[in-house]
Amino acid sequence: MTVRAPLAGAFGLLAVAASCSGTSAPPTAQPAVEALSPVARLKRASLAVRGVPPSLAEIAAVQADGSDAALQALVDQWLSSEDFGDTVEDMHAELYLLRADTNFQLPVMGPLEEAGYDQSDLHDATVTAPTRLVREVVLEDRPYTEILTADYTVADDVVAAIYGLPYDPGGPQWQHTHWVDGRPQSGLLSDSEMWRRHTSNAANFHRGRANFVSRAFLCEDIGARDVFVEGGVDIADEFAVAEAVSTQTGCVGCHNVLDPLAAFFWGYKEQLQRNAILTAYDLGCQWDWTQGEPPLGDYRVEHWCYPLKFYDVSEEDDWAYWQLRPPGYFGQPADTMEDLGALITSDPRFATCTARTFAGYLMQTDRSDIPDDYADEMAEVLVDSGFSARALVRAIVMSEPFGAARVAPASEVGLPAERPFVAGMQSIRPEQLTRTVEALTGFRWLANQDRPDCAALGNNCWGPVDLVNSDVYGFRSMMGGIDSYTVLHPTHTPTPTKLLAMRKLAQEVAGFVVLADSAATPDHRRLLTLVDPRTDTDEARIRAQIADLFARVLTDPVPAEGEDVSELYGLWQAATARAGSPQEGWRVVLAALFQDPMLTLY
């Protein structure tokens, strides 16, 4: 299979730019799709890939040359950028449900407290470590399979202190290192932070972890199947239950797959909870041997003190004690976590699932709704490129469904019985919004809501948090994101709470920009670059500035004498007159632009 040329007719796409909508529709009843204008497509690509809108120079470049080549050249640049790395981390944090700031926090105790870390430091480091590995693999264009096969892990000083990993204080913040507890090293599959987030419990026998692996990397959600358990199992006998899952017809369908996958995880502790660590410190991090043998086998109180013990080689084969199935992969025998990484990444489902994951994220579509032929086509790009995630992203962004503006209305071609697959209008994610605002204005909506007594009991002091991109005090899940604990599905459409939060943010942004740009010299102003916001009242300059803001903030070039600018100029005039200051006019204009539908939707 070859990748179709971007904007060819394979999807019934009309190469009609929205800005040229006067072009006639085809004389056919085929489902028809209009492409975005080059500038609108540039904006969608930039936000999807980088999380920030294009610069004025990039807009000008595409306006000068609206070809695919011009856009592709820019996309290729972006795919090496740190902003793209941020997007890669956002995507994988969502996939792995890592950024849970309302739960799963490790306490700041012992050496971590002595080092001066706070709760934000621990949260940020632990949720970032797995995605940092993915970011590095993708940005350096190494095979994406490495995320599950790497013989190293990635840690910063905080993660290294938590788990006692080798770390060079004089080196870069994020370093390659390795686990020192004897566990097999296989990329994310060996990362404690993955399995601290995805816990197990007594009778679960790591099946939840197995299902997570199957769901995240193979798009096979075994847990979504209904579980029917027939009566008659002697539930007083845990071994009888273990046997039943191997023999009962209602059980074996799932357990034949799930239990061998789960068997890879027996070396990991079931859970690593905050309260257990607090208790361990209360007990002085020493087991009192006068109490006899410790109750939890090879784990003792000191193992819940930093550096934490989360893996025990001696427990790797405990599945045998419970008479469960040995490690295996969908019928293939295997032994170690390295085997599992190799087997997953050589499974054709991994490539297809990866294509679905990236396409679903970049087009804000549930990955199960990505059509099979599109997923297959993108998977082929991935495989043919040697598992280059950058090549995959490039192919998605340059594909017809991504660049489609809309299905043509019924009045033009007749309502199609079946809609072609298109990305359609996207809703700005909280992660994109906070980066967009900061890139445009230098403002981040930070707040410190710590209580005065936050330092007690494990230090729950967060310090400043980004209100757009957090849930502990902010609006991430209220603005369409997930909190990775209670809210597990993003919302890709405007909602009342999202718009209320954007309204509040827009006003803070407006206040900040006018404050900052009024105090700055002209060549250091961020947005109000064509006027002096304190004094300028010349209509032509005001209009030119407003038009410039449309381009910068919304990637929506409009004429200075046009209707959009006139509406905002009217608002500017009214506010300026009321307050007796042009600065008030600019605050109102900026508050309007930062809640404009073209910022919310793209």
Next chain:
Amino acid sequence: MSVRPTRRELLLAAAATLGGPRLALGGPAGSKPLIVVFAEGGWDVTYCRDPKLDCIAPDGGPCTVEGPELDEAPGNPNDREAVETFAAIPVVVNDVKRPAVRGFFSRWAARCHVINGVWTGSIAHDPCRTRLLTGTPDGGRPDLATIAGAVDGDALPLGSVDLSGWSMSGPLAATTGRIGFHSQIAALVRDDTQFRAPPQAGLQYPLFQLDPSDEAGLEAFVRSRAERVRQRYGDAGGRNDRAVADLLTSLDRGDRFRGQAQQVLSQLQIGVEADLVDQLQMAVALVAGGACHAVTVDTREEWDTHSGNVNQHAAYNRTFAALDLLAQDLESRGMLDQVVVAVISEMTRTPLRNQAGGKDHWGHTSAMLFGAVRGGVSSGSTSHLLESQPMDLATGEPDPGGALCKYDNLCAGVLELVGVDPGDWLPGVVPFRGAAA
């Protein structure tokens, strides 16, 4: 490569644009507001509504169920578990550990309907929660409160409000609102509530607050821009049209909610998680005040007792004390006959305890409905292994020739109780009708 719009999607598109007058507290005739009380983590039903104290196994021996009786203090003769029947609902009571359970049922049993033996379809938290709240295994689908609110609360500021964090809104998100983990919504609906800027930023919020005289002009600008987006990208009822419709709906709903719910939400403090009593008070006030049609709240209890199943006592006691207050509140407002309260948990616990004195996950559960329901009785049953038994879904009577009451049957039944046609949302599912008044 195409995606055929489903009946559900067409309904959603219609729901996004529907409007109409609010007829009564419950919305259109026959509809009733819904309050979902979710006990996240998996309660042990043998501590309350599904007594197994005197259970006999088919072979005549005792049941293989370890219930609350294991926690009795030998030296305290008052710490005893017993089964008492309130109206016709058998309940396990213990006046030392769970006095609020007796208190609740002694006052409200006649308004309660207990459903035992609800099969949950899974034994893991997330899949079970999704099933019990949405009636499907798909977390992208809307849950009970969201559907009820979207269908019958379209004329209100919000269809539904999630005070719990657990609500799933799916494609009906534009009809819903969330208050946030730490009551963050307070800063969005009240001008007197501001975040604290970090000292090092040298700023104080708000950096700007729109003057009321500028609000109308700004809103008109945003709406005219939305209309231009619609003209530019309109796609005959496709995703773009739904997005713009959601934007306009959300603008309107957000403004109205802000105006109408400020007072109700005045007890919220940023940084403080609302407890069950506060949530229930807000839920009633929001519904009574016409701010929304449905609410989801969370018990804020640690029901997931893999170790220390004894903690179920306190969780039950606090939860039923709060439910008692809720029922009193609804009664005093004359709303108890107009509202359905659905108290549910995603699973129960295993019949036996594990080595840590806790219990693990069990793929069955109970539910309790009260308010505008057929009260004073219980439906369904479980076996000596605490497994769901077949029932007549039309009556709730145990019936070996009947069907299991599965998660979807329960959800369809709740939707029907509040006046929503479950066939629109859970097509082909037979509703549980035992609680129909």
